[in-house]
Amino acid sequence: xxxxxxxxxxxxxxxxxxxxxxxxxAVGKVVEPGIATQELDEIARKIxxxxxxxxxxxxxxxxxxNICVSVNCEVVHGIPGSxxxxxxxxxxxxxxxxxxxxxxxxxxxxPVGRVSPENxxxxxxxxxxxxxxxEKATVGNRLGAISYAIQSYAEKAGFRVVRExxxxxxxxxxxxxxxxxxxxxxxxxxxLKAGMVLAIEPMINLGTQAVKTTGDGWTVVTLDGKPSAHxxxxxxxxxxxxxxxxxxx
Ligand code: MG
Ligand code: MG
Numbered sequence: 001x002x003x004x005x006x007x008x009x010x011x012x013x014x015x016x017x018x019x020x021x022x023x024x025x026a027v028g029k030v031v032e033p034g035i036a037t038q039e040l041d042e043i044a045r046k047i048x049x050x051x052x053x054x055x056x057x058x059x060x061x062x063x064x065x066n067i068c069v070s071v072n073c074e075v076v077h078g079i080p081g082s083x084x085x086x087x088x089x090x091x092x093x094x095x096x097x098x099x100x101x102x103x104x105x106x107x108x109x110x111p112v113g114r115v116s117p118e119n120x121x122x123x124x125x126x127x128x129x130x131x132x133x134x135e136k137a138t139v140g141n142r143l144g145a146i147s148y149a150i151q152s153y154a155e156k157a158g159f160r161v162v163r164e165x166x167x168x169x170x171x172x173x174x175x176x177x178x179x180x181x182x183x184x185x186x187x188x189x190x191x192l193k194a195g196m197v198l199a200i201e202p203m204i205n206l207g208t209q210a211v212k213t214t215g216d217g218w219t220v221v222t223l224d225g226k227p228s229a230h231x232x233x234x235x236x237x238x239x240x241x242x243x244x245x246x247x248x249x
């Protein structure tokens with residue numbers, strides 16, 4: 001069942017989204033060669049708690065950290081730790097916060113120092129892919145319009161779309177109905193209504209779309225070891241168009 005949010009509830013989600021955006025902004029500013037991924041986790045935790053919110057991923061399904069940090073061939077759900085980022089890496093940071101009983105969810109991929117042209121293009125195009133999807137998050141469209149826009153843009157750019165992990169509705173829970181796949185057909189899925197809030201999150205691979213989970217039970221990696229990028233925003237569908245809740249004004 002897709003829960004529609006009232007204007008008052010969306011106001012709380014704006015606050016959750018703003019805090020997630022502040023945390024990701026702070027993390028992005030310190031991404032550089034030599035920093036350990038657990039330092040990124042600590043910065044995000046500090047920003048989120050200083051604003052009176054709760055890191056929403058901590059303990060979610062048993063996840064052991066505050067944010068997910070996924071490096072290079074790691075697609076999503078990487079666990080922050082002592083690993084230090086190196087020049088040329090790309091690092092995806094996925095962050096969630098909860099305040100006033102509502103959640104925000106956003107992810108970005110950052111370059112570490114100077115990266116290869118193909119990694120730079122993967123990051124740039126994955127971000128563009130997300131915005132192609134967001135453009136279709138309008139009242140009266142079907143959900144599949146978002147999925148189709150993401151898949152067709154990413155594949156035209158020469159990349160592959162991860163199938164096993166998808167976007168989702170979001171509200172009082174981090175993961176609500178509906179699922180928001182990053183592939184599909186524009187005339188499928190539920191009709192989008194004002195008050196729906198979706199986390200749209202393409203995971204885009206340079207090589208094969210196939211992924212697997214590693215031995216830690218969390219970290220998802222590409223099967224061919226090639227890099228993957230991930231961008232996500234929490235988006236409210238409003239009568240006059242989509243509003244990105246996880247963006248700094
Ligand atoms: Mg996320
Ligand atoms: Mg999400």
